[in-house]
Amino acid sequence: MTITHDLELARRMGGDLAVMLNGVIIEQGPAEDVLGNPQHAYTRCLIEADPAHWSAGSSRKAAGKPVLVAEGLGKSRGGQRLFSGQNLAVHPGEIIGVTGPSGCGKSTFGDILLSLLPPDEGTVRRGDDLPAIKFQKLYQDPPAAFPQRITLRRAISDLIKRHGLDAARIDSLMARLRLAPELLGRLPGEVSGGELQRFALLRVLLLDPVFLFADEPTSRLDLITQQExxxxxxxxxxxxxCAVLIVSHDAELIRKVSDRQIRFEAERSENPPKNQRTPEVALA
Known part of the structure; x- marks a missing residue:
């Protein structure tokens, strides 16, 4: 039995497929039948929420002074060369998508841009000496990003006090993120994964970032919540x-939302065999 949000995986596996909603199986049958001729409205919504069915967004050309510039970045880990000689200028408001296989250095690259990891070579410069707090990260595992023993209200309140933020913005942002006010009184483990990820986004937006690294921010969410x-x-x-760097294994998602795309290749040995190419990052 495999539990997944990936409809294409379910289709390829074949066999019987069951669709669950609120703890109840609402539709069941051969995978091709369920996905090819869904009977329940929720199943149809799931299929339509797959990134393959999204409309492509309007691309924005890079403009304005870069908020972040990386030059000649290189990093190795465990005897493997992840990438080298990589350059990137990130401009205000642009969406840059990053794809590639597991272990190829996507998250490492983003963490280096945020100065969470040091590069083995190269430099990262922030525009106009912007403070570190303006460069934020949205993690793929929402529960790990919140203290589990205090309410969401306390977590947000602590952020407001620590950085002298405007608490009046909370209500409007929560409404925009479709977060009910009563959720603030709950612990992180008492809300859904989608709601908690939206709280993580709320927390980041309160800081008015100029650059956000979203590291597989929807990998744990169902397709409908992912799209939202x-x-x-x-x-x-x-x-x-705010410039956004989105890492995802879903190439179709990246294609539909990004102004630019970066493709990381699989890692290789520090000493590759003769005539074997070292890893590259392809920027489209």
Whole structure:
């Protein structure tokens, strides 16, 4: 038995497929039948929420002074060369998508841009000496990003006090993120994964970032919640002129939302066999 949000995986595996909603199996049968001729409205919504069915967003050309510039970045780990000689200029409000196989250095690259990891070679410069707090990360595992023993209200309140933020913005942002006010009184483990990821986005937006590294931010979400979260992330980033670097294994998702795309190749040995190419990052 395999539990997955990936409809294409379910299709390829074949066999019987069951669709569950609120703890109840609402539709069941051969995978090709369920996905090819869904009977329940929720199943149809799931299929339509797959990134393959999204409309492509309007691309934005890079403009303005870069908020971040990386030059000649290189990193190795465990005897493997992840990447080298990589350059990237990130401009206000643009969406840059990053794809590639597991272990190829996607998350490492983003963490280096945020100065969470040091590069083995190269430099990262922030525009106009912007403070570190303006460069934020949205993690793929929402529960790990929140203290589990205090309510969400306390977690948000602590952020407000620590950085002297405007608490009046909370209500409007929560409404925009479709978060009910009563959720603030709950612990992180008492809300859904989609709701908690939207709280993580709320927390980041309160800081008015100029650059956001979203590291597989929807990998744990169902397709419908994923679509809602990504649409909100892109919409709010455009409005606030915040540059976003999105890492995802879903090449179709990246294609539909990005202004530019970066493809990381699989890692190779530090000493590759003769005539074997070293890893590359392809920027489209």
């Amino acid at each position: 979260t990504i649409e909100l992330l892109v919409e709010l980033a455009r409005e606030q002129n």
